[in-house]
Amino acid sequence: MNDIKQFLRSNALRPTKQRIVIAGYLFDGTDKHVTAESLSTELTKRKHIISLATVYNTLHDFYENGLLKKLTLSADRVYFDTNTDDHHHFYSEKEQFLIDINKNIKVNGLPKTPKNKKINKIEVIVHLDK
Amino acid sequence: MNDIKQFLRSNALRPTKQRIVIAGYLFDGTDKHVTAESLSTELTKRKHIISLATVYNTLHDFYENGLLKKLTLSADRVYFDTNTDDHHHFYSEKEQFLIDINKNIKVNGLPKTPKNKKINKIEVIVHLDK
DNA sequence: TATCAGTTTAGAATGATTCTAAAGTATTGA
């Protein structure tokens, strides 16, 4: 709890009640993939009444400070990922199934990068079926 | 034009005026990535007045018949791809830059597929910067 | 403890997409 305050402060984020609760949940040591909606639901379950606007604000604040990654897997919701290492995903849209691939993956055979551009990140999504 | 009619019929799609125009544009031989909005704008430029609802309907009809692929690259718009072969993309969200990678790409080092699931498709997105 | 910048919040706004239901059109079989 004081750790969380320090953690927030060290990321230039004021340790407000709401941020402490959200950070406590998100950064509890287990990797998570959340949406604003799923996080809000989880907070409600835990009797923490935090407005949806604040959930959105906080996710963005954390994202902007590099504490979360953002995943665009489906057109109608944004996932935030507590695993900020470079990694990839198994994903099933139908089943809302999403798990990390932490092993080192090599992508071979890429053509040369378009003129005047540079590669920022290579993202591999392994789409799964039942 | 009669080709287009046949083409639509052979895909169980009635050759309506609107579908003929849209198919004529989309399947002119050059690969394209469009959104409902960009396609609508292009049609307007060409003096084809087709309602936005029909643009959406048609893109979905074509998609459902395997004439288009759907790409989820950004949370706030869906791209449809006239290249229906297996392929990957260079992408820059900031610059709306999107080009095909048709070369064969190999992804090595994947962990084993989760129990009771099978791989449907592997998607590689090479995110670019300036 | 006063001050101020940063934060939270309810509710409105936005914008892509989907839905509704009525009018229009392609198909088909007599």
Added chain:
DNA sequence: TCAATACTTTAGAATCATTCTAAACTGATA
């Protein structure tokens, strides 16, 4: 050929995730 039918188009409303607004609130600072 053409009426009957099924499919399609359309305007406008609805939906829904997300962002915005502006007012109330709170953490930091001295």
